[in-house]
Amino acid sequence: GVQARGATVVVKGAPEAVLARCTAWQQARSVVPFGPEEARQVEDHVHRLARRGLRVLAVADADVAEGARLQDTGDLPDLVLRGFVALADPVRPSAVDAVATLQGAGVHLAMITGDHPSTAEAVAAELGMLNGGRVLTGADLEALDDDELDGVIADAAVFARVTPRQKVRIVEGYQRIGKAVAMTGDGANDAAAIRLADAGIALGGGGTDAARAAADVIVVDDRIETIVDAVIEGRAMWESVRGAVAILVGGNLGELGFTLAGTALGASAPLNPRQLLLVNLLTDMAPALAIALREPADRSPEALLHAGPDASLGLALTRDILVRAGATASGATGAWAFARLTGTPTRARTVGLVALVGTQLGQTVVAGGPSPMVLGATALSTAVLVAVVQTPGISQFFGCRPMGPVGWATAASAATAATAGSIVVPWAAERAGTAVIDGARRAGDATARTAHTVGTTVALPTMRRLWWWRSSSPDLADDPGSGPDVGTDPDPGG
Structure with a gap:
């Protein structure tokens, strides 16, 4: 005392x-x-x-x-x-833009503060965070049990006059309803909630040691715009995961489909074990690594929303895998079958091998866009493929034979057609689905769509x-x- x-x-x-x-x-x-x-x-x-x-x-x-x-x-x-x-x-204009970007990317923002409810509501409105959301106080939280809180927390935009214990309860509530929670803060009273969150973010410039010690990420410049950059990097990771998995799984399923189709059409498998190993080396190593490490081409809120885990995994990933597998199998099978009718089995295997690799590399370029890393990895694999096929001795080691212009043209045509099909078929299916939805809407059938969001809290240190x-x-x-x-x-x- x-x-x-x-x-x-x-x-x-x-x-x-x-x-x-x-x-x-x-x-x-x-x-x-x-x-x-x-x-x-x-x-x-x-x-x-x-x-x-x-x-x-x-x-x-x-x-x-x-x-x-x-x-x-x-x-x-x-x-x-x-x-x-x-x-x-006062709210920085850049903070308003950052909030709009996060919301456009599908992130649900909630303000948690010890300030007066009217103050918090006014600041949230200036930031554009309210959007019809509820304002709950610490007294409101005390009157709700966990089940009741779970029923209203998704609609809340502001939590005012809350205690450190209530901040922890809010984070737990978001997690119970299936949200991934990022919690920001700079005070010792934020430390427990920061530690509990899936991603704890401490504002390090004027923050306390307790907040920094509890955090997974420290924002040293105390700017919410930096959190936007972190979201971009995280969403880019999901996009890279989807691209790499689609290449690896879809390509291998396509190779399996080509093997089954070739075996059904002939007396033996179209490719020998060494050739299959060569295919995997050329399509799964450098190209898949380049897709995983490339920079995001589009940083707009719409692109970030598309790149999130809910949008990029699940059905979207399954579709990419099936499209890649179908294109790979059809391109290689078509080239191999045509070469088998016009040449020897060894030449047919070589044409099928080149078409199989070419189809996968073509789809990798489509998936990677203008990324120099992806283009470089694809060019490297293509050069190695040409060298292996056209070099006597090495070609025979893999069960191939050097090809002339007709063989290369056959493989390239099949690979190009299959790659084009991997672009056109999903586009046509999407257009057809859009037309069906528009027709249903015109007939009065309403389609409700809900987007899974990520809960986060925002601190805005300013003068x-x-x-x-x-x-x-x-x-x-x-x-x-x-x-x-x-x-x-x-x-x-x-």
Whole structure:
């Protein structure tokens, strides 16, 4: 405790907490009783200020006798309300753009704060985060059990006047309804929720050691735009996973399909084990690695939404695998069957091998776009294929034979046609599906679509303007902007 001898104790904090302990207030040069009617007047002022997005702190004091021991707030005597401090926390324009980008990428944003509900709601509206979402307070959370919280948490945009324990409960609630949660914060009271979240993000510039120690990621510049860059990298990872898996699984299924089709049409498998090993070396190593490591070509919100796990895996991945497998098998089988009718079995195997590799490399180029890494890996595999086939001795080792222009043209034509089919067939199927959906809509059939989202909380550290006015000055209370700008406080209220 603190041993006080004839001291004055000054208290600042949330208005509702401080006002509840006040029995008098400053009016002009005198102190007068502070009753329920006066409390309502003051609360009206606080609400008006909070609706402007100002963070309001009440300031009160009390004289304590010599020898008094103050262990906690429960030991405080009755307080005298002296005035308020209003902190303006202007939103950076770049933060508004970052919020819009995250929402466009399918990320659900929720603000968790200890501020007044009206302040939090005003700031969230300025950021574009409300979108009709609910504003829940710590008192609301206390009145809900876990099942009830799970039913309303997805519709909440703001959680105000919450405690550290309630922050943990909010993160747990999002996780219970199947969301992957990223939690940002910079204070010690955020540390538990940051540690519990699937991705804990600490704002490191002005953050506490506790928050940084609990986090998985530390944003050293305290900018939400940096979190957008992190989301881009994460979504790019999912896109890379999908591309690499489609290449590996789809290509191998296509090779299996070619083997089965060739065996059904002939007396033996069209490729020997060495040739199959060569195919895998040329199509699965450098090309698949290049797809996995390439930079995202499109960083727009729409592209990020498409690259997320819900959109890029599941049915989308299955479709890519089947398309790649079908194109690979059809291109190789067609080239091998044509060469088998016009040449020797060894020549047919060589043409089929080249078409099998060429079809997969062509689809890799389509999937990788203009990435220099993908183009370089494809060119390298193509050069190795040509060298193996056309070099005597090496060609015979793999059961091939050097080919002339007709053989190369046959394989290239089949590979080109199959690669083109892998582009046209999904496009035509998508157009046909769109036409069916449009027809159903015109007939009055509504189709509801829900997008899985990721829950995250946002902290926006910015410069704050500070006003002070006396509770007895109604002009200043009504218009804090007219008050003197006397200083800044980087961390009001803890």
